Amino acid sequence: MEALGINVPGLIAQIINFVILLALLRLVAYKPILSMLEKRSTKIRESMEAAERIKQEMTKSQQDFEVQLEAARKEGQAIIAQANQIGDRMKQEAREEAQKEATAIIAKARGEIELERDKAIGELRQQFADLTILAAGKVINRTLDPASHKKLIDEILVEAGDLAKN
Template identity: 40%
Template sequence: MKFFTRMFLCLNMFGLLFVGTASSVLAAEEVTGIAKLGFSLPGLITQIINFAILLVVLRIFLWKPFLKIIDERNKKIKLGLEAAEQASLQASESQSESKKILDDAKKEASQFVNDAREMADKLKIELEEKAKKDAEIILQKAKKDIERDKEQALAVIRKNFAEITISAAEKVIDKSLDQKTHQDLIDGILNDYEFEKE
């Protein structure tokens, strides 16, 4: 058990190291493609690895002990059935009693199998729901990141557009616009616009 815990921690540390190294390499390169949207391939790979590790750990520490309990229970039931059969052979006058024990053991075995199936189905549903919730959280985060990046891009475009417009206006009138000249130009355009409306 300690071995698996250490292995799990080592794999997680390796995953974090991998993400850090890959992130620094990606940071040094020009951001292109899907990275502009905020997705990180190393981060996604690390999440997939961590999810796989979680499934393996759950299988080792939850599923195998569960199966072991079921096997032990089945062995007990089989032993009970064998004891009932031996009792019926040895004592023919108590045949009805041994039949009752056998029937009870079969009902218990059937009930146990049904209970085990129900528990397995519940566990499966819980794991699926958790996976869906995790996927929804990741999707919502990605949407927020995309929206934030979109807003940042629009802000940069607006800023650049204003600078380009002023630069173009400076070239058209062949002089640099200071604050007063810029305000006079705007007032003149507004006055012309109001005059045309009348």
């Protein structure tokens, strides 16, 4: 082997040195490195588990928030619907109240018109009676006493009323 340029005692010494170095490294460096790698692996795994838990909690929180938001939305819609119903009812009540007031005003106006009409008819009858008496007095050339006058007026008005009905 020396012809190939290999020094056998040097090679054996190198192999022994390498084995001793491996044994020393295994005792001194390999176990602490493995321990450190195991700790780091555990820490990474725990961090991943914590991140997964946080992700699940966030998902659950988001779902809870969406449920609460939907409940609030429904409650808001219910409040709006209720407010619309109250508004419609108030409009209807106001409309009914206005209708009642209008009916009362119309009835009062009709009553007043009826009273005015009756008053005007009474005045016309009185004027008619006065004119009739005056005309009759001139025709007869005499004056009637109040009782005869009233009787004559009533008869004429009854006849005039009968004629108006026919």
